[in-house]
Amino acid sequence: MPNLPLRRTLLTLACLGALRHAHADTVIDNANGYTLDAHGKVVRFTALAFDDAGKLLAVGSAAQVKRKAAKGATYVDVQGKTVLPGLIDAHGHVFGLGTIASGVMLYGSSSLPAAVQAVGDFAKAHPERSWVVGNGWNQEIWKLGRFPTAAELDAAESARPVWLRRVDGHAGWANSRALALAGITRDTPDPAGGKIERDAQGNATGVLVDSAMDLMDAVLPKPGDVENRAALDGALAQLSQVGLTSVHDAGIGQMQDRLFRDYADHGKLTVRVYGMIADTTEDFDALAKNGPLTSYARDMYALRAVKLLSDGALGSRGAALLAPYSDDPSTSGLLFYPDAAMRAKMEKAMRAGYQVNVHAIGDAGNHQILDGYAALTAQYRSVGLRHRMEHAQVVQLSDIPRFKALGIVPSMQPTHATSDQNMAEQRVGHERIKGAYAWRTFLKQGSRIACGSDFPIESPNPFEGIHAAVTRQNSKGFPAGGWYPQQAMTVTEALRCFTLDAAWAAHQEKVIGTLETGKWADFIVVDQDLFNVVPAAIGKTQVLQTWVAGKRVFEKK
Structure with a gap:
């Protein structure tokens, strides 16, 4: 006859395992669900179930899903809200998204003076920063008919370098201090795949396009x-x-x-x-x-x-x-x-x-x-x-x-x-x-x-x-x-x-x-x-x- 204490222990462990398995599944219930099938056609559902590994067990009506889920499944009632596949x-x-919030945000600036003011305000609020950096300017919204200049940016901050990327990420706007640190002068040639915007005398005006931005990135402190x-x-x-x-x-x-x-x-x-x-x-x-x-x-x-x-x-x-x-x-x-x-x-x-x-x-x-x-x-x-x-x-x-x-x-x-x-x-x-x-x-x-x-x-x-x-x-x-x-x-x-x-x-x-x-x-x-x-x-x-x-x-x- 088997050892009774051992038998009880094995039975207890089996029950605990079954209990853990019974509670492993999760059912999302009472959903206004939409998904697509493999051919891109819309499929409606009111419930879905997944196991403890995070894999879907069933998607369909409440009755269909209940049959597939373990008896002790956890139910989450979404109260008729719409459920969609993760987008x-x-x-x-990704890192650009996280970094951008720590600098000057110019996405909402409606004019050049407003952008310059925003840069100045940011610079005053962050005196500890060796560089003032930011993103989001768009000269098209400002209706300038041209790019902004380093001189205009100097009005906001001239002692420290300022470097601001355009909304599309394919041009940057620098102040005079930043241009000097990057060694950009009238004699600096346009790099392959890039352009240094210049005035009628050939002087750099402050905007660098595409690969010319690498000249600034080379001197910008790395995080x-x-x-x-x-x-x-x-x-x-x-x-x-x-x-x-x-x-x-x-x-x-x-x-x-x-x-x-x-x-x-x-x-x-x-x-x-x-x-x-x-x-x-x-x-x-x-x-x-x-x-x-x-x-x-x-x-x-x-x-x-x-x-x-x-x-x-x-x-x-x-x-x-x-x-x-x-x-x-x-x-x-x-x-x-x-x-x-x-x-x-x-x-x-x-x-x-x-x-x-x-x-x-x-x-x-x-x-x-x-x-x-x-x-x-x-x-x-x-x-x-x-x-x-x-x-x-x-x-x-x-x-x-x-x-x-x-x-x-x-x-x-x-x-x-x-x-x-x-x-x-x-x-x-x-x-x-x-x-x-x-x-x-x-x-x-x-x-x-x-x-x-x-x-x-x-x-x-x-x-x-x-x-x-x-x-x-x-x-x-x-x-x-x-x-x-x-x-x-x-x-x-x-x-x-x-x-x-x-x-x-x-x-x-x-x-x-x-x-x-x-x-x-x-x-x-x-x-x-x-x-x-x-x-x-x-x-x-x-x-x-x-x-x-x-x-x-x-x-x-």
């Missing part, structure tokens, strides 16, 4: 580990608050990779990160030694892509155009590299097995990269890597079908259109604008668009992106009827490009992007039904809860 931003800059961790903490909190459960970080190096892995190892990475290595230089050589990292720490981190830059931005006239700018015939913008040099970078990444994602704004930039993809994807048989064009902002009409033919993913940012509407057509004219921000044209040919925001250049709030995609209007409802409304998306298409197709663009559609059995329980609870509110209200959606892998990482107080 994905396919193009952002340390404490600052970097603070930036990451701040960014993760912001991203969870707006309902993002995954982001594609467009350009990281060894420091960012180290911290992402460290945070993932210690359960502090509350948003999934799909990393793109910045360029194919030293950081790539170090990070690519073991090849692409397809998944790390339960799909919380991946590093299987490379981010390259073809040209600059439209607002600073750095975007490379096939013909001169309509509002400045003296320039056609800047290609950062000759065709051969750019193709060598693409080839290096493809040869190592990485997805190649290239920033291209202007039609010349897009054309250059499409030619590169045409030459290389067949050679390396890499169509399956789902190479991407980041922004695909102004594309000549004859090049748009090439995206589909070559299997190139247009990674686009809806709020760029509503932010750029004040100057885009002035820059490229009535004909070229037909291929700009052309979401409907891409969708009609069968391209899968991965949507993002390019935060912190734009707000990371994906509901503002969905609003822009559906209405082609800014947050103030301008213009009436939408800007080129024939290019708008439906609500379903906009949701898809911020979920399923963004996941697909990162090779992650089998684990995230929709709420389906076996995928991670990444979902959000919001305060209104996107499918039953007027389109103008979509951008005002508030996130009540954010869940990643079955863990609640944010709850609105």
Whole structure:
């Protein structure tokens, strides 16, 4: 006869194990749920269940879900609120988002005097800082018809260096002290892929465009580990608050990779990160030694892509155009590299097995990269890597079908259109604008668009992106009827490009992007039904809860 005390002990342990298992499952109940299926069709549900590993067990009616969940499951009643798949931003800059809040914020400055005043106020409030840095100025909003100058910035602060990045991140504004520290004089040549703005006498006026900003970055103090961790903490909190459960970080190096892995190892990475290595230089050589990292720490981190830059931005006239700018015939913008040099970078990444994602704004930039993809994807048989064009902002009409033919993913940012509407057509004219921000044209040919925001250049709030995609209007409802409304998306298409197709663009559609059995329980609870509110209200959606892998990482107080 078996030993009775041992038998009782084994029975007790078995019961405790069963009890633990019974309470491991969680059911989200009484939901007004929307998800997409694998084909992008809307599916309704009222409940979902996930296990203690954070994987979905069932999605459907309350009865269907109850049959799949363990008897002792924990029930969370969301009281009829709308539940959606966790949203994905396919193009952002995580550390940039966290860092930006610590400097001068010029995003709301409506005039040059207001911006100068804001810089002066910030400088007085922070006498301990050796540099005054900030972001967000936009001379187009100020209606200057020109760039601001160092002399104008000197009025705010002249003793310490001041360095302010433009809203698009492709130009910077320096005061005289900063120019001197960087050694920029009338004799300093324009670097390849960049431009030093000058006056009629050839003197630097204070604005550096694209790669010319590297001259300032070389003397700007570098943040340390404490600052970097603070930036990451701040960014993760912001991203969870707006309902993002995954982001594609467009350009990281060894420091960012180290911290992402460290945070993932210690359960502090509350948003999934799909990393793109910045360029194919030293950081790539170090990070690519073991090849692409397809998944790390339960799909919380991946590093299987490379981010390259073809040209600059439209607002600073750095975007490379096939013909001169309509509002400045003296320039056609800047290609950062000759065709051969750019193709060598693409080839290096493809040869190592990485997805190649290239920033291209202007039609010349897009054309250059499409030619590169045409030459290389067949050679390396890499169509399956789902190479991407980041922004695909102004594309000549004859090049748009090439995206589909070559299997190139247009990674686009809806709020760029509503932010750029004040100057885009002035820059490229009535004909070229037909291929700009052309979401409907891409969708009609069968391209899968991965949507993002390019935060912190734009707000990371994906509901503002969905609003822009559906209405082609800014947050103030301008213009009436939408800007080129024939290019708008439906609500379903906009949701898809911020979920399923963004996941697909990162090779992650089998684990995230929709709420389906076996995928991670990444979902959000919001305060209104996107499918039953007027389109103008979509951008005002508030996130009540954010869940990643079955863990609640944010709850609105």
